[in-house]
Amino acid sequence: MALGLRAKRAAALLHFLCLIWAVFALTQNLGLPKSVRKEQDNTYGGQWKHLTFLNQVLQAILYVLCVIIDGVALCLPSKDKTVSRTMVPIRDYIFSAFVFPVGLFVAxxxxxxxxxxxxxxxxxxxxxINPTWLNHSMHTTILPLLFIELFICAHKYPGRIKGILGLSFFALTYLTWILWVHHKSGIWAYPVLGVLSQCGMIVFFSVMFSVLITFYFLGEQLTKWLWARRRKKCT
Known part of the structure; x- marks a missing residue:
C-alpha cells in the first residue's frame, strides 16, 4: 500500500511539472505577456492554424485533467471513485486518440x-522572431512529455473504431480549417503546401494521414507492451 501511495505521489508530481511546462510553453507560443511576433500573431487564424499550437493546447488539457484526478485521489479519497469514473475515460481518450498520435506526428x-x-x-x-528554445518547446520537448505520460500512467485505449474515428475527425477538421484559412486569406499554415500541385497535395495529405494513424497504433501497442510487462513483474 505504501509503495502504491509513493508511486501515486510521484506520478502526481510529474503530472504537475508537466502541466507547468505545458502552460508555460503555450503562453510563450501565444506571446504572453508581451508578444515579439505581432505580425505573425495578427494573420488570419493566428496561432490556431498551426497543428503545433493545437497540439500544445491538447497537452495542456490532458495535464489539467491528470492533475485534477491525481489531486482528488490523494487529497479527497472519498471522492476518488466518483471523479475517476467520469474523468479517467475522458483523460484516456484524449491521450490515446489525440495527444499521443498528434504529438508524435508534430515532432x-x-x-x-x-x-x-x-x-x-x-x-x-x-x-x-522565435528564439531557439521556443522552437524546441513547440517541436522537441513535446516528445519526452508523451513518453513520460506513457510510462507513468496506464491509459486504457478505446475500441479501435472509436479511437480511429476520433482521430480521423480531428484530422479532417484540421484539414478543412487550413484550407478555409487559405481560401479566406491566401495564407498557407505551412510553406510546404504552397509548393505542391493539387495532385501533390492529395498525395501529401494521404501520406500524412497514414502516418498519423500508424502513430495511433504505435501508442496502443506501446501501452499494451509496457503495462503488460510491468503487471507481469508485479505478480
Whole structure:
C-alpha cells in the first residue's frame, strides 16, 4: 500500500511539472505577456492554424485533467471513485486518440521536413522572431512529455473504431480549417503546401494521414507492451 501511495505521489508530481511546462510553453507560443511576433500573431487564424499550437493546447488539457484526478485521489479519497469514473475515460481518450498520435506526428513531421528543407516548414526568417528554445518547446520537448505520460500512467485505449474515428475527425477538421484559412486569406499554415500541385497535395495529405494513424497504433501497442510487462513483474 505504501509503495502504491509513493508511486501515486510521484506520478502526481510529474503530472504537475508537466502541466507547468505545458502552460508555460503555450503562453510563450501565444506571446504572453508581451508578444515579439505581432505580425505573425495578427494573420488570419493566428496561432490556431498551426497543428503545433493545437497540439500544445491538447497537452495542456490532458495535464489539467491528470492533475485534477491525481489531486482528488490523494487529497479527497472519498471522492476518488466518483471523479475517476467520469474523468479517467475522458483523460484516456484524449491521450490515446489525440495527444499521443498528434504529438508524435508534430515532432517527427516537423524535424523530418526541417532536415530535408527547413524553408518548407520553418523559414530562416523565423529565427529572428522565435528564439531557439521556443522552437524546441513547440517541436522537441513535446516528445519526452508523451513518453513520460506513457510510462507513468496506464491509459486504457478505446475500441479501435472509436479511437480511429476520433482521430480521423480531428484530422479532417484540421484539414478543412487550413484550407478555409487559405481560401479566406491566401495564407498557407505551412510553406510546404504552397509548393505542391493539387495532385501533390492529395498525395501529401494521404501520406500524412497514414502516418498519423500508424502513430495511433504505435501508442496502443506501446501501452499494451509496457503495462503488460510491468503487471507481469508485479505478480
Amino acid at each position: 517527427v513531421a516537423f524535424w523530418s521536413l526541417y532536415a530535408y528543407d527547413r524553408e518548407l516548414v520553418y523559414p530562416k526568417e523565423l529565427d529572428n
